[in-house]
Amino acid sequence: MSRRSIVRSIVRSIVAAAGFVGLVSALTACGDERSAADxxxxxxxxxxxxxxxxxxxxxxxxxxxxxxxxxxxxxxxxxxxxxxxxxxxxxxxxxxxxxxxxxxxxxxxxxxxxxxxxxxxxx
Ligand SMILES: [Cu+2]
CATH class of the missing domain: 2.60.40.420 (Cupredoxins -  blue copper proteins)
Incomplete structure (x- = not known):
């Protein structure tokens, strides 16, 4: 693996992790709204x-x-x-x-x- 492709793969992991965190916080926000409505x-x-x-x-x-x-x-x-x-x-x-x-x-x-x-x- 070249240095450039290692860097690219690290960046991809960070982006994936950030996306996952974003998804989790979006789901959590949804849950909060639902319980407030309930x-x-x-x-x-x-x-x-x-x-x-x-x-x-x-x-x-x-x-x-x-x-x-x-x-x-x-x-x-x-x-x-x-x-x-x-x-x-x-x-x-x-x-x-x-x-x-x-x-x-x-x-x-x-x-x-x-x-x-x-x-x-x-x-
Ligand atoms: Cu009355």
């Missing part, structure tokens, strides 16, 4: 009901509520809930989101229709 969960409010009576999520999950009823509802933590939150009045099409960071049970209701109740279990 950490958003939607609860629909429809016919005066929350779509999930008891929703289990992992810490760091953002829960998004969407009111699809043609009248107002709220998403309000009950006393004894692990965390406090209150959406205020949500009209049709309004969204409310809350990030659950710590393990625990967040029980909530609609202040306007207090029999509408559900909970988020963070574990």
């Amino acid at each position: 950490r958003r969960v939607t609860v629909t409010i429809s016919d005066s009901r929350f779509s999930e009576d008891e929703l289990h999520v992992s810490p760091g999950t953002v829960v998004v509520w969407e009111n699809t009823d043609p009248y107002d509802h709220t998403v309000t933590s009950r006393s004894g809930s692990a965390v406090d939150f209150d959406s205020g009045d949500l009209s049709e099409g309004d969204l409310f989101e809350f990030e659950f960071d710590e393990p625990g049970v967040a029980s909530y209701l609609c202040r306007i229709h207090p029999t509408m109740r559900a909970s988020i279990v963070v574990e």
Whole structure:
């Protein structure tokens, strides 16, 4: 092997390694985006009901509520809930989101229709 072809082969290895590292970091970035997207969960409010009576999520999950009823509802933590939150009045099409960071049970209701109740279990 001539000196020039040795140099060329070393350069080729470096380029291949850089390409591999680039590919790995691209895949890693993709994975991060996917897990971030996975950490958003939607609860629909429809016919005066929350779509999930008891929703289990992992810490760091953002829960998004969407009111699809043609009248107002709220998403309000009950006393004894692990965390406090209150959406205020949500009209049709309004969204409310809350990030659950710590393990625990967040029980909530609609202040306007207090029999509408559900909970988020963070574990
Ligand atoms: Cu309501």
